[in-house]
Structure formats: C-alpha cells, structure tokens
Amino acid sequence: MFKKRQILWSVGLGLFLLFSLVIINNEAIQGVVHQGPEIYEQIKLLSEVFTMIRDNYVEPVDAKKLIYGACEGMVSKLDPFSQFMDPAAHEMMKSETEGEFGGLGIRIAIREGILTVVTPLPRTPAYELGILPGDKIMKIEGKDTKDITISDAVKLLRGKPGTKVVISILREGARDLLDFTMTRAVIKIESVPNSEMLTDKIGYIELSEFSKDTSQELDKAWKKLEKQGMESLILDLRYNPGGLLTTAVEICKNFIGDRKLIVYTRGRTEEQVIKFFAENRAKHEKIPLVILVNKGSASGSEIVAGCIQDWKRGIILGEKTFGKASVQSLMPLSDGSGLRLTTAKYYTPSGRSIHDVGITPDIVVEVAAETMAKLMKQREKIYGLPEEAEKEREKEKEKIKDPQIERAKEILVAQQRFSDTEKGVEEILEGAEEGAEEEKEK
Numbered sequence: 001m002f003k004k005r006q007i008l009w010s011v012g013l014g015l016f017l018l019f020s021l022v023i024i025n026n027e028a029i030q031g032v033v034h035q036g037p038e039i040y041e042q043i044k045l046l047s048e049v050f051t052m053i054r055d056n057y058v059e060p061v062d063a064k065k066l067i068y069g070a071c072e073g074m075v076s077k078l079d080p081f082s083q084f085m086d087p088a089a090h091e092m093m094k095s096e097t098e099g100e101f102g103g104l105g106i107r108i109a110i111r112e113g114i115l116t117v118v119t120p121l122p123r124t125p126a127y128e129l130g131i132l133p134g135d136k137i138m139k140i141e142g143k144d145t146k147d148i149t150i151s152d153a154v155k156l157l158r159g160k161p162g163t164k165v166v167i168s169i170l171r172e173g174a175r176d177l178l179d180f181t182m183t184r185a186v187i188k189i190e191s192v193p194n195s196e197m198l199t200d201k202i203g204y205i206e207l208s209e210f211s212k213d214t215s216q217e218l219d220k221a222w223k224k225l226e227k228q229g230m231e232s233l234i235l236d237l238r239y240n241p242g243g244l245l246t247t248a249v250e251i252c253k254n255f256i257g258d259r260k261l262i263v264y265t266r267g268r269t270e271e272q273v274i275k276f277f278a279e280n281r282a283k284h285e286k287i288p289l290v291i292l293v294n295k296g297s298a299s300g301s302e303i304v305a306g307c308i309q310d311w312k313r314g315i316i317l318g319e320k321t322f323g324k325a326s327v328q329s330l331m332p333l334s335d336g337s338g339l340r341l342t343t344a345k346y347y348t349p350s351g352r353s354i355h356d357v358g359i360t361p362d363i364v365v366e367v368a369a370e371t372m373a374k375l376m377k378q379r380e381k382i383y384g385l386p387e388e389a390e391k392e393r394e395k396e397k398e399k400i401k402d403p404q405i406e407r408a409k410e411i412l413v414a415q416q417r418f419s420d421t422e423k424g425v426e427e428i429l430e431g432a433e434e435g436a437e438e439e440k441e442k
Helices: 002-024 026-035 037-056 063-076 087-098 150-157 214-227 245-252 300-310 369-379 387-396 403-441
Strands: 083-085 100-103 106-111 114-120 136-140 164-170 178-183 185-188 194-197 202-206 232-236 261-266 274-277 289-293 315-318 326-332 338-347
Touching: 037 063, 063 083, 083 087, 087 150, 087 326, 087 338, 106 150, 136 150, 150 164, 194 214, 202 214, 202 403, 214 245, 232 403, 245 261, 245 300, 261 300, 289 300, 289 403, 300 315, 315 403
Parallel strands: 202 232, 232 289, 289 315
Antiparallel strands: 083 338, 100 185, 106 114, 114 136, 136 164, 164 178, 194 202, 261 274, 261 338, 326 338
C-alpha cells in the first residue's frame, strides 16, 4: 500500500511539474519534448526524491521549502552569477537594479559582532528621526539581532514604502534601549557619491554603480565641475560592481562618438547577438580622461573601461579588473519568485572576451589592501554627527594620499602641458608664416 501510494505521488508530482512548465513557458515544454524520454526520467527522479522526503523524513517538512531548495540547487550548478530568488529576494533585486527601494536610509555594518549604524543618509526617515552614526541596533521588531547577517538585517529593515518598522537602539552613554518607530520611504541609491575639483583644472567623479539614474547624476556632477573650470577628468570606477548594461552604454556615449561600436553580447541564439553603438557625436569627445579601476571593478565598469581602452579614448589606470563579462536577465516566475539567469556574454569593440580574465590597465598602479582600507575610511561620508564630534573625527582622520589618484593627476597635468606647448609651437609657426608672407609682399 505504501509503495503504491508512493508511486501515485511520484507520478502526480511529475505530471504537476510538467504541467507547470506548460503554464510558465510553452518553450520549456517544447524543450522537454525535443529531448525525448530521457528528460521525463530525470523529472521522475526529482519527484521521487520529493515524495520520499515528504513521507519519510524524521519531521514534517514544508513542501514549498523543498521546491525552492530544488530550484536553488539547480541554478547553483550553472555559474556564480545565476540565482533563484524567493519573492522577497526577487523584489529586493528589482528595487536595487532600479536604484530605489523602501527603507529607512541608513548604512549598516557588523562591528564587534553587533549590528551598527555607519551613517544615516540625508533627507531620509532615519536622518529626520535622529538616528546617529555608531548607534547599535539591538532589536528589529522585537527580535534580537545577535548573530544576524547584513543580508538578513536588510530584509527586515526594507519593505513597502509607507509601512512601519520598530528598531531598538543602544546609544553610547545611554543605559536603556531607545525604541524608534520608523515609516519606510523610497530611498534613492546614490550613483555619484563623490564629485570635486582636485586642481583648478582636473575634475574627479566617482561612480559607485550603474542604475537607471546614473546618467542623469553624472550629467549633474559634470555641469557642476564644468562651472568650476574642469578641463580634464578622472572617472573612478574602483569597487563599482556594475549594474544595468544599458546604463554602462550610456556612460560610454559621453566619450565615444562617430557611431562606433561600444559593446556587443552573444548568447546561444542569433537573437542574443545584440550590438550597441555610439551616437554620431559624443557629449565630451575631447576632454582628457583617466579611468581608475581595480579588482572590485566588474561587469558595467569593465564595459566602460574596455570600450575606452579599445578606442584609445583615454587611459585606464589601476589594477586588473574582476573579469565578469556575462549578462544576467531577470525573469519573473508565477508565484512572485524570480530567476536571475546568465543568458549571454559581452565582448569589447575589438572582440575581446574578458570573462574570468579581466582588463589589464594601460598603467598598473597597485595599492596595498591596508592602504585602500584606510583610503575608503578617509573618504567615507558620515552624516548627523554633532559639530564637535565632526571636528574630532576630522582631526583623527589619517590623512594619506591615494597613489592611483595622484598618478592620474600627474598624467593629466603632463597632457595639459604638452597640449599648451603644442599650441605654443603652432602659434609660433603661424606667426613665422605670416611674417614670411609680409616679407614677400615688401
């Protein structure tokens, strides 16, 4: 009787899985039919394992948990970048890609084993309610945060804009926990965290990611620096993990024109061969340019660096990049979960595939990990500190120079001097020719 019931369950689940494929995607079932009886046997094996676990495991199990686990296992066999996401993770992925989400507006970290506020962000619920840098988040919705991971904390803190969440804070000098009931709001992720003039002529812009608003943020920063006299630019893509392929293409269009090829993708089918071209004229086609990269520069950052390098439009400086040249498509599933699946690889204009290889800079300038950590801490923006604490923090900062930025500045200064010399020589030659003409006329 047990065996008969088990067989019926296996067959039923197998039919359910096949029927699900039909509902979700007709192409999927066509693929099953095309591969013949072999695939049916494999799906049967999956259903047998599910049934045996459900009926015989020592404790009752959640069927959905098993199905999700099977999906995660399947996708994990593909590559490090493909991912099955439950509905909550899928929603979070969409919000991050779009550059905004429902949250509180705080940067958090684990410090000495405790979930700690690094800084509240300006014009956010956390900032307006007076959350301070260094505040320790001991509870979220009454749940102890001991041993919590950053990703789990983010899941609890984020949510639909307008909903509330209670966090319990331990503040330095206070004996009791402080409870804050906070209303989540749309938090915009800043793509351009830093933009400034490094000299009277050299501008600096840092891009932290490629989201849907990055191009507009870059334009805004550019106009600000242009008004301050920018004649050359250092574009910092260090630790930029990428983002939207189309946004990376838009960034390239600032510097590359003449309808030149920027990047192309290639997958298993002809439809996945997609070429992206520049416009007739670039916005900033002549400004001297140095792009900073390192091992944290990936995907979209490598598209920009590879394009600029192939067309010799600027100088790539720093350390070898990460080497992620694959395109992930976000595919929604029927229950709200999603699939982040590698569907193509991209290639630079010259046809280079940099997947697992990375981009080697034109000029290699390596920075020790300890130095880079100090530099990142030095550049970190902290908001909401009292004036005295801010002054104290500035005093305590270990002022060190960034070797990669310093080298980039040297290059741009040399280019400017050479350009000025070239102009001077041209003027002298023009003057000499005019003088010779005048002598002939005499």
